[in-house]
Structure formats: C-alpha cells, structure tokens
Amino acid sequence: MNYPMKTLTSSIIEDRHSSIYIPYQLLRYFIKKSNSKEETKKPTMFSPKFYSIFTVLIFLLLNPSHAQLTSTFYSNTCPSVSSIVRNVVQQALQNDPRITASLTRLHFHDCFVNGCDASLLLDQGGNITLSEKNAVPNNNSARGFDVVDKIKTSVENSCPSVVSCADILALAAEASVSLSGGPSWNVLLGRRDGLIANQSGANTSIPNPTESLANVTAKFAAVGLNTSDLVALSGAHTFGRGQCRFFNQRLFNFSGTGKPDPTLNSTYLATLQQNCPQNGSGNTLNNLDPSSPNNFDNNYFKNLLKNQGLLQTDQELFSTNGAATISIVNNFASNQTAFFEAFVQSMINMGNISPLIGSQGEIRSDCKKVNGS
Numbered sequence: 001m002n003y004p005m006k007t008l009t010s011s012i013i014e015d016r017h018s019s020i021y022i023p024y025q026l027l028r029y030f031i032k033k034s035n036s037k038e039e040t041k042k043p044t045m046f047s048p049k050f051y052s053i054f055t056v057l058i059f060l061l062l063n064p065s066h067a068q069l070t071s072t073f074y075s076n077t078c079p080s081v082s083s084i085v086r087n088v089v090q091q092a093l094q095n096d097p098r099i100t101a102s103l104t105r106l107h108f109h110d111c112f113v114n115g116c117d118a119s120l121l122l123d124q125g126g127n128i129t130l131s132e133k134n135a136v137p138n139n140n141s142a143r144g145f146d147v148v149d150k151i152k153t154s155v156e157n158s159c160p161s162v163v164s165c166a167d168i169l170a171l172a173a174e175a176s177v178s179l180s181g182g183p184s185w186n187v188l189l190g191r192r193d194g195l196i197a198n199q200s201g202a203n204t205s206i207p208n209p210t211e212s213l214a215n216v217t218a219k220f221a222a223v224g225l226n227t228s229d230l231v232a233l234s235g236a237h238t239f240g241r242g243q244c245r246f247f248n249q250r251l252f253n254f255s256g257t258g259k260p261d262p263t264l265n266s267t268y269l270a271t272l273q274q275n276c277p278q279n280g281s282g283n284t285l286n287n288l289d290p291s292s293p294n295n296f297d298n299n300y301f302k303n304l305l306k307n308q309g310l311l312q313t314d315q316e317l318f319s320t321n322g323a324a325t326i327s328i329v330n331n332f333a334s335n336q337t338a339f340f341e342a343f344v345q346s347m348i349n350m351g352n353i354s355p356l357i358g359s360q361g362e363i364r365s366d367c368k369k370v371n372g373s
C-alpha cells in the first residue's frame, strides 16, 4: 500500500513551525503591500519591489534550515538501500520471530532522545561515557543491535559511507512493520548520525510503562507528537514481548490497594499471574498482543476494549475516564485501515523529530561508534 503525501506545499508553508514560515510571511507582506496600492504594477527588473521578492526567494533557496528529509535522498548514491535493509531483516526474521518488533522499537527509542540521530546505537567507551543502551528503558530490554550492524555491513558493501545509521533505523522499522503484515510506506531519508549519546535524556524522555496517561501525553508533546500520534504509535505493541518487571505492579497489589489493577480482564489476569508470580523472575517474556503476537494488525486495540492491555500505559489509553484517546482506540479497533493510515503518518512524524541534516553530524561507518574513535 502506498500513502501519497498530502498536498504538501500549502500545509507546509502555513505551518508555523515550518522553517519557511517566516520568509513566507514576508513574501505575503510584500504582496499585500503591492496589492493595497490603487494601481498594481507588475514588478519590473530593478524596481525595489523586484529586489524584495528576489531577496526572499534567494533566502528561501540558500537557507539550509528548510532542507528536509526526502524519500529520494539516496536515489543516486544508494538506490537499492531499502531492499538491502529489507533483505537483512527478512533473513533475521527466519530465526527470530520477535526481531521485527525489536527493530521497530529501536527507531522509537532513538527518535525520542536528541531526535532521530542514532544516538541510541553508540556503545559506551571513549568519549561516550554514558551510553543510551545502558539507560533504564534500554538496559536488558532494547535488542536487535546485532541485526542493525548486519544491515549496516550489507549497506556499506554496496554504498560505502553514504547511508546514515539513523536512516537505517527508520528503514528497518518500515521493513519490519510491512514484513509482519502491516502497512508499507515511503520512508523519508537524509538524517545524519549524531556524535553524542544522552543517557539521562533516555531516562527522562522515553515514557515508562507505569506512568499516567497525562505524563505519557506530555512526553509525546515534548517531541512534537500529539494524542493521535500517541494512540497510533502505541499500536506498535501489536507485536513483540514485554518482561514481567514492566507490568507486574498491576498483578497483585496495584497502587497499594492489595488488589490487582481493576482494568485487567480477570481471565487475562490469571494467565499473567501464573506467568509472572510474585518473587519470580522479572525477566520472563509475555506477548504484548496475546491474540496475534507476531502480526502487525489492529488486535492491540481490540484487546484494550476487552481490558487485555499488557502494560498499564496501554490500558490507560482506553480506561482513563474522559480521555481523548478513547474514541481513537475505538476507531482503530473497528477499522484496521484507519489504524494503518494513522500509523504510517505518525511514524513519519516520529521520524521527523529533530533530524541532523546537511553538514551536521556525520555518516558513521560503524553504528556503534563515532568515526575516528
């Protein structure tokens, strides 16, 4: 399935956050000024008006801050990058049914910290004193780094020093979703790799699974994502696993009540209590979507309607009184196409979080370390 980009030009320049908003307003000002005069002469060469418009246009062309990610970024330098990435993910999937989920999560954990700059992939050592890999949300949890390295090697073999690790994470997420039965889309590319990691940023910016909907919403808002993005992207919990330690606070003594979380379906609760006994290993794995654990579909939302969300933050999307997220969950539960379309748009939104572009950062040759270190 392909999702054509919306009529971009008008929406982009009307968008106050767009880097070309200010020059656009300037241009409007000059046009208004010229229209307000009784006789509207066309600007001729060497007239002051011509220079004003000319200056604005030159500014637009030269201002690097309006450069953006594009789906054609590697069409000349690495035209088959998408299929190279896809092939390696497909290979890995043959031995590990979970890998597509794990790779999708890596892009999320990268983008929420310093933007989508592959900061997550840097190993601790040398100038990297505190890696993101060792941050609480990632340590003994984030996985798939070995497959990212395989993808990078395969891409470097065809197109050395051209494709960033940040773009590889975005491409791997798309390949993962579509190989698991979800939508396909044109990934926007042109990100460059950062030179630093931000462990404390990872600890604070990535939502944790026991916080309130208000908190999670605020953490999404902090990176420019709204409530619809939150619900759509949470739908990624349609595949992959969660360890007991991330939700066992719900099972026996929820918030000091001495009882389980009341928004847990009783049959589902019994299964989870059995799989995650008190004083058992917190590392035992559970399917995030018990109804279709490896398929990218809208069952995640159907589960929420039945009080079968695994994480507290999952169930909160549907069970928080009066929340704006409830109607979105209902819509996605009843309409998989609506979910897929929203998911694609929100993945693009997430992939656009403060990318490094132009001459910022670098193209790492090894995703685990900054070049020359």
Ligand code: HEM
Pocket: 098, 100, 101, 102, 103, 104, 105, 108, 140, 141, 142, 143, 207, 208, 209, 210, 216, 233, 234, 236, 237, 239, 240, 241, 242, 243, 244, 246, 288, 311, 313
């Ligand atoms: C809304 C806030 C979110 C919270 C609190 C959250 C939390 C978690 C937690 C605790 C796990 C289990 C990790 C483990 O047991 O090791 C998990 C797994 C996962 N998350 Fe999220 N997540 C959120 C949003 C997202 C988003 C936006 C995506 C992607 C777009 C995503 C994709 C995944 C995937 C695919 C897995 C399974 C990974 C695997 O099996 O390796 N999550 N998440």
Ligand SMILES: [Ca+2]
Pocket: 238, 239, 289, 291, 292, 293, 294, 295, 296, 297, 298, 299, 300
């Ligand atoms: Ca599923």
